[in-house]
Amino acid sequence: MLDRNEVIRSDTEFISSARRAPETRFVVYSGPRALLKPALPITPKDMDGQQLASLGLDPAEAVFLGLSGQTPWFAVDIASASDEIQTSCAADGRFETLAAIQDPIAGDAWSVLAQARALLAWNAAAKYCSCCGALTEMLSAGYQRSCTDTSCGALHFPRTDPAVIVRVTNGDRCLLARQPSFPPGLQSVLAGFAEPGETLEETVVREIKEEVGLRVGDPVYIASQAWPFPTSMMIAFSVEAAEETIRIDGREIEAADWYTREEIRQRMSDGSLVLPSVKSIARRLIDDWLDNL
């Protein structure tokens, strides 16, 4: 894991020279697509400063990820580079969205790829001041942006959007549901963003009520996961339903039902049920339940 070192990232002299140092490593994105090594398990295909320079890529807007020992790590978005340069970058590697990854991915690789994507996406979407419309400029190596209109001067910080993801059980059955946008066969647990003024527990109760019409008991916290699509965080809970009758909203959820462990295993083996990818906390919630954890 990288040392994010919030003192160092505010040191403009250090950051500026680290962006040009030959030993510095760069995680590379082209918009939402990360540059990955072809081998499994999945890891970023990082570059050093010389490789970047030889491709004519400028690290001036690279965001700081942290230190690995003494080695600075940054992330750079090359979406505006030519097709030719992007093709050169992808030699011996591939650009892929994190969403498309179905293979297992190690926690530290996920962490650095998620940090890079969330920071780059926020900086790209915060080029103008939301208070006054003037241009912003990057500070703290990507962890702040300030309004360039001195009469406004608003400071902006990266956003992280907390969402809950919830395993709803009823005795020995678990709720699985389909959103209209899911690929064929896919079913998952329920999820939704926290709204202004809510506790996470209130979000859990509200989302379940809205999406499947169920009253539930007290939510139990399980774990959390960075979910960089582009700047979310998934916060996982389990909860026991206080009633059985599902009433789907027909909008966010197009189908939902209760399944025993046996039914899930049977339908996975005959191909009529697909669970979320193994990288997701949604899958962990289901797998842990299947294993009685």
Added chain:
Amino acid sequence: MLDRNEVIRSDTEFISSARRAPETRFVVYSGPRALLKPALPITPKDMDGQQLASLGLDPAEAVFLGLSGQTPWFAVDIASASDEIQTSCAADGRFETLAAIQDPIAGDAWSVLAQARALLAWNAAAKYCSCCGALTEMLSAGYQRSCTDTSCGALHFPRTDPAVIVRVTNGDRCLLARQPSFPPGLQSVLAGFAEPGETLEETVVREIKEEVGLRVGDPVYIASQAWPFPTSMMIAFSVEAAEETIRIDGREIEAADWYTREEIRQRMSDGSLVLPSVKSIARRLIDDWLDNL
């Protein structure tokens, strides 16, 4: 508690007529200051549409909070109204920031005041598109804003900034710390914002390491609380320190030490220690520990 009803708030006809309906209730803010009733326990001094109209206040930009039975509740920011109107509003009540409240406040009053503040603050700070600098316009009664430049068309959603707040213990002692900005005598538990790409557990470990130099065990989730200053959410954990020697950063934390329950009670009674206000989850973390909960 209000039914936030995300279907109804996207119904522009309903919202537009509800903003003008005589039975509709309005929670009133002037910038960060909420209009409160003078009596305890603290509750918002809400107004109906006729009171708003008699003061010449326009509910066109009021944000939707939810339904209480059939009654719509909105929140309105009157910061741009004249001093005279603001004084009239405060008759038989008072404007006060939520931060200044030291008295106990019921969960449902906190919830509605937090929702109103977070939504109004976000709408006020998102008047321009952060992607292109054009004006935005309110959609979904305050839960979305869209860019008015059709070539951009970006959609923006309210932000909620997740932060962790952590009770660190070492055997029978609890860590209390001072930030330089605290009033005299105040000490509290540690807190900090989640950063892009982190899990909540990683935030806990990083913040403690940064602020007081301690390695810790596995964080245990306790609870969460809306913290509308202006759009945060506090997510509380407890954790056991793996070492005793505190090394403060001297920047975010100016003093920190271990205290037994007896020492905390003694210092509270002689006035040399002030704990955070009873409305805060910080105080609950400390009080629960004092009570061995």
